[in-house]
Amino acid sequence: MLGYVANIAARALVRRRSGLIGVITGDLDEPGTALALSALDARLADAGWALLLASCGKDGTPLAHAQALFGRGVEALVFLGVAIPTELDAVRGMQSLPCVNMNRTDDTGFAANSGFDHSRAGKLIADFLGQLGHRCLAVVTESHSAIGALLGDALRADYVSAGFTLERLNIGEGSVAEGILKWFTLPNSPTAVICSSDAIALAVMHACACHGIEVPGRLSVVGFGDSPLARCVTPMLTSVRIPARGAGIAAAEYLLARLEGRVAIHAELPVKLAVRASTGPLIV
Helix, strand or coil: CCCCCCCHHHHHHHHCCCCEEEEEECCCCCCCHHHHHHHHHHHHHHCCCEEEEEECCCCCCHHHHHHHHHHCCCCCEEEECCCCCHHHHHCCCHHHCCEEECCCCCCCCCCEECECCHHHHHHHHHHHHHHCCCCEEEEEECCCCHHHHHHHHHHHHHCHHHCCEEEEEEHHHCCHHHHHHHHCCCCCCCCEEEECCHHHHHHHHHHHHHCCCCCCCCCEEEEECCCHHHHCCCCCCEEEECCHHHHHHHHHHHHHHHHCCCCCCCCECCCEEECCCCCCCCCC
């Protein structure tokens, strides 16, 4: 072992290619984001590519980050946890870049979809809760959460018109307990809540325990991400299991195929619902 380290910059000069792939992410704390990013990076690094990361966080704009990465010479773009701006295809030269969206369907037609779709996860949860008899639902999320927004949009589009009611609680606007207690003053108070992370679901369950609200007797609770936390609470938490690692690998394989001139495959990975004791049938 001679300790040789490849000089990526020198290699790029010889090949007249940057060897860089840009990644635009939302909040890195969102369930699955870090794991998907790690898997993407590992697979691309094995193939000799390096990542340039731009995090929108809570307030950034994907368009500005995409333009900045394009200016740095990236040869492909990955979107993770952010919506693709409709103005992106108007940026000169951007159309030539292979682009992939890892966890939502791109309605602009600019990027390929390879991974999974959070909207499908929302429908999976709603179908399950509907089978249990729940028609009054709520989404509990942080105000900046892309997952929370996608879950709410999916439910509103497909279920409100089918007779479901939908409330939303942004935990940045007040305490979880205050929001839940306020719900119970409504004529059609929620009987089931969908949370944008397992951590938020545990906060909901804690608030319920403090105020004598039985879970799942009075309120069924569903988390997102199926983290180890889901099995460390009583009752154990029903949660959506997302293929984060698989999505990172699938996105990397799609881009490598495009960059090497091979046929690129769009992978559609399934999301699953790990059903546990925090959800139960509606009690009339």
